[in-house]
Amino acid sequence: MLADLGVVDAFGHVSARSPANPRHFLMARSIAPAQVTANDIMEFDENGEPVDARNRAVFLERFIHAEIYKARPDVNAVVHTHSPGVVPFSVSRTPLKPLYHNAAFLGEGAVVWDIGKEFGATDMLVRNNAxxxxxxxxxxxxxxxxxxxxxxxxxxxxxxxxxFRAYYTDVNARLQAQALGLGSEVTYLSAEEAAKADGVNMVIMDRAWALWKQKVQSTK
Known part of the structure; x- marks a missing residue:
């Protein structure tokens, strides 16, 4: 689905907290997102280690998912992308902020995590629990x-x-770059507007999900 939307390509991954064991999570083996089938789904423990590897390759950055599930009991799904619309905002001093209602979940702006500040020069990958x-x-x-x-x-x-948030983070980033390119001041959602709009999005996002699902199924 995210591949169909252009948010991921050969890289990126999605996980879900295990309904059978909330300390574990489910994620595909190391494979391009568009190629994932039900048979590729694996179970991982709270430290990101596979429960039953069976010689299947696993994502190096599974620790992104493991540590977020540990820290956030309210989170039941995690998406990691290399979204081309978003990356420029990760390396500039321009904060990514919501300029329209579908990206209201950005609130007062997205925080940027810099791996180098804590771990020095690395290969930029989240390759361990720390x-x-x-x-x-x-x-x-x-x-x-x-x-x-x-x-x-x-x-x-x-x-x-x-x-939904992965897709509209990318859309907002592209729209924000366009708006900034107009050369005048950009008006963003206020904190109150973002909170109200996000509440609506949580109710109506099933409409987007149904459409995206239909598009994927129609190509099979």
């Missing part, structure tokens, strides 16, 4: 965190919400 914990701390109680020179992570109470 780095994942740092990212989860930067996310705090928000819905989105940008990763400097890398991408972003969105979370939600369900997969539908996390996917």
């Amino acid at each position: 780095i994942g914990k740092s990212l989860a701390a930067a996310l705090g109680d928000k819905s989105v965190v940008l990763m400097r020179g890398h991408g972003d992570v969105t979370v939600g109470p369900a997969v539908q919400a996390a996917v």
Whole structure:
């Protein structure tokens, strides 16, 4: 679905908290998102280790998911992307802020997590629990965190919400870049407007999910 929407390509991943064991989560083996099938889904423990690997390759950055689920009991789904619309905001001093209602979950603006501030020069990947914990701390109680020179992570109470936020984070980033390019002051949603609009989005996002699902199914 996210591949169809252009938010992920060969890279990126989605996970969901396990309904059978809330300390565990479900995520595909290491494979491009558009190629994932039900048979690719694996279970991981609270530290991001596979419960039954069966020689299947796993995502190096599974620790993003593990540490966020530990830190946020309200989160039941996590999406990580390298969204091309978002990355510029992770490396500039221009904050990513909601300029329209569908991205109201951005609140007063997305925080940027810089791996280098705590871990020095790295390959930019969240390759262990310590780095994942740092990212989860930067996310705090928000819905989105940008990763400097890398991408972003969105979370939600369900997969539908996390996917909705991943898509509209990218859309808002592209619209904001266009608005800034006009050369005049940009008006963003106020904190009160964002809170009210986000409440509406949580109610109506099933409409978007149904459309995106139909599009994916029609291509199979």
